[in-house]
Amino acid sequence: MINIQYYNLHLKIYISHFTFSHITFSHITFHKLTIKKMAVNTKIALVTGGSRGLGKNMAIAIAKKGLDVIITYNSKKEEADTVVKEIESLGQKAASLQLNVADSGTFDTFYEEVKTTLKNTFNTDKFDFLVNNAGIGIHNSFIGTTEAEFDQLSNIQFKGPFFLTQKGLNVMHDGGGIVNISTGLARFSFPGYAAYASMKGAIETLTKYQAKELGTRKIRVNVVAPGAIETDFGGGVVRDNEQMNQQIASVTALGRVGLPDDIGGVVAFLCTEDARWINAQRIEASGGMML
Numbered sequence: 001m002i003n004i005q006y007y008n009l010h011l012k013i014y015i016s017h018f019t020f021s022h023i024t025f026s027h028i029t030f031h032k033l034t035i036k037k038m039a040v041n042t043k044i045a046l047v048t049g050g051s052r053g054l055g056k057n058m059a060i061a062i063a064k065k066g067l068d069v070i071i072t073y074n075s076k077k078e079e080a081d082t083v084v085k086e087i088e089s090l091g092q093k094a095a096s097l098q099l100n101v102a103d104s105g106t107f108d109t110f111y112e113e114v115k116t117t118l119k120n121t122f123n124t125d126k127f128d129f130l131v132n133n134a135g136i137g138i139h140n141s142f143i144g145t146t147e148a149e150f151d152q153l154s155n156i157q158f159k160g161p162f163f164l165t166q167k168g169l170n171v172m173h174d175g176g177g178i179v180n181i182s183t184g185l186a187r188f189s190f191p192g193y194a195a196y197a198s199m200k201g202a203i204e205t206l207t208k209y210q211a212k213e214l215g216t217r218k219i220r221v222n223v224v225a226p227g228a229i230e231t232d233f234g235g236g237v238v239r240d241n242e243q244m245n246q247q248i249a250s251v252t253a254l255g256r257v258g259l260p261d262d263i264g265g266v267v268a269f270l271c272t273e274d275a276r277w278i279n280a281q282r283i284e285a286s287g288g289m290m291l
Helices: 053-064 077-089 104-122 147-171 194-217 233-240 242-250 260-270
Strands: 002-006 009-019 024-035 044-047 068-073 094-098 127-132 172-181 220-226 282-285
Touching: 044 053, 044 104, 053 068, 053 077, 053 127, 053 260, 068 077, 068 104, 077 094, 094 104, 104 147, 127 147, 147 172, 147 194, 172 194, 172 260, 194 220, 220 260, 233 242, 260 282
Parallel strands: 044 068, 044 127, 068 094, 127 172, 172 220, 220 282
Antiparallel strands: 002 009, 009 024
C-alpha cells in the first residue's frame, strides 16, 4: 500500500503484480479517495481613511499579508473603489464604506453597515483588526490656532478614534488588535503643529490605557508614529515643497524623507501573528528624525 498525502488530499493505492524491469502494472485498485475541505479563517482588518495616502498603502500592505480588508473613505468613493479592486487583484476580499470620523453621532449606524458588509461580503460577523488612520493636518501656530481648528482636529484625531474604537469592540474578535496612528511630532517639535501634535500625544496615552483594559480579551493595542512622509497630507507640502523636503532629509539619520511604503509594512506587520507579543508600544517610523 502506498499512502500519498498532499495537503488535504489523501489517496490510497493498492498495487498488485508488476514487473519492475519495465514498470508494467497489471492491476491498480484505487481503494479510497477522500478530499476534505480545509477550513479557512481569513482575518479581516478595518482601515479608516484607506482610500488614499498612507491609509491606502496600509490597506494594500495588509492584504499582501493575506488578510481581507474593509476600508473607509470620507468623500472619494471612486478612489476607494480603486483600492478595493487592487486588493481583490491580490486575491483577497475587500469592501469600502463611507465614514466621517469627525461625526461620532454616526458611528452606531456605521457599525450596522459594517455588520451587513461582514455578512454579505466576508461571510462572517466580526473583524479582527482596527487601524485608526483617518485624519487631517492643520498647519497653524499656537498663537494663531482658532477654536474651530482645535475642535476640528480634536473631533477627527482624538474623539473620533476614541469612540469609533469603543463602539467597534462588539464587532471585533478577541485576540485581534488595534493600531493607532500618531506622529513623530509628538516627540519632537516643528512650529505650526501645536494643536495637531497635542491630539496625537493624547492618542499615544490612550493607546496604553486601551492595551491595559483590553488585555483581558487578548486584544493588543499599539501606536505607529510616522515621521514626515511624501503624501498629499497637509496639501502635499512635504512631497511638493523641495526646500522643506531637503530640510527634513537633513535632520533624518537615513538622509531622506519617508515614503508611504516605509509605513504601510509596519502597520501590516502589527496585524499578523508575528507581532502577537507586541503590546502597548509606540513604534516610530521616521528614519531617525531629530535625534
